[in-house]
Amino acid sequence: MMKKNILYSIVVAILAFASISALMAQPPRHGHGHGPAGKNQLEQVTTYTGSISEWTYNDDFIYDGLYLKTGETAVFVKFPPHLGQPIRSLGNNISVKGVLKHTPEGRQELKMVSISGKGQTVYDRKPTPRAVPQQEVFITGNAKINKMQINKRGEACGYMLDNGVILRIPPHIALQLSQMVQVGSTIGYTGIEKELKDGQVQAQNYKIVRSQTLSVNGTQYMVK
Numbered sequence: 001m002m003k004k005n006i007l008y009s010i011v012v013a014i015l016a017f018a019s020i021s022a023l024m025a026q027p028p029r030h031g032h033g034h035g036p037a038g039k040n041q042l043e044q045v046t047t048y049t050g051s052i053s054e055w056t057y058n059d060d061f062i063y064d065g066l067y068l069k070t071g072e073t074a075v076f077v078k079f080p081p082h083l084g085q086p087i088r089s090l091g092n093n094i095s096v097k098g099v100l101k102h103t104p105e106g107r108q109e110l111k112m113v114s115i116s117g118k119g120q121t122v123y124d125r126k127p128t129p130r131a132v133p134q135q136e137v138f139i140t141g142n143a144k145i146n147k148m149q150i151n152k153r154g155e156a157c158g159y160m161l162d163n164g165v166i167l168r169i170p171p172h173i174a175l176q177l178s179q180m181v182q183v184g185s186t187i188g189y190t191g192i193e194k195e196l197k198d199g200q201v202q203a204q205n206y207k208i209v210r211s212q213t214l215s216v217n218g219t220q221y222m223v224k
Helices: 002-025 081-088 171-176
Strands: 046-057 063-070 073-078 093-102 108-117 120-123 137-150 156-161 165-168 186-194 207-216 219-222
Touching: 046 073, 063 081, 073 093, 081 120, 137 165, 137 207, 156 171, 165 186
Parallel strands: 073 108, 165 207
Antiparallel strands: 046 063, 046 093, 063 073, 093 108, 108 120, 137 156, 137 186, 156 165, 186 207, 207 219
């Protein structure tokens, strides 16, 4: 009887040790956005007040940011392009509420929650869908290249033509054409005009065309 009790105790001890070892071997559980380990953390909204020292825009010359001078420093404020028109109507002296973030490039930027000026406030919101979608406009033409447009990654992303068109070119296509197409070259093109959406404002009046074909020295190429 004593041997059975000893054997039973040993078995229980082994099972208990195995259970504890299995629990310790499990990876730590991460939260699902509601606890300290979750990704959806509370982010503090900070208010900055000052004057606009500079406006910024994207590769299509559409306003999407500004530098707000607050005393000795300037804070970069990022906003959605479709809010460019209402934000630019708020005047030069504004108050911005937003969340300070770090970009992949390592710089700080303030993601807007709201911007106030002249007694009005613009809130970060999604664009209102149009009841009738914009119709695509097909463009064809010939022009001389005045300048190669370079994006923030240092890649050629378009040709700035002497007729006011920016011909949007994928970087890998621009690289392939770099030996045939240079500043001063005349090219033919077809493509779709990129129209401004509601609320967007261009810094310069360029016509943006997403190229479909290019003609160089009498040879036409499909752009993909």
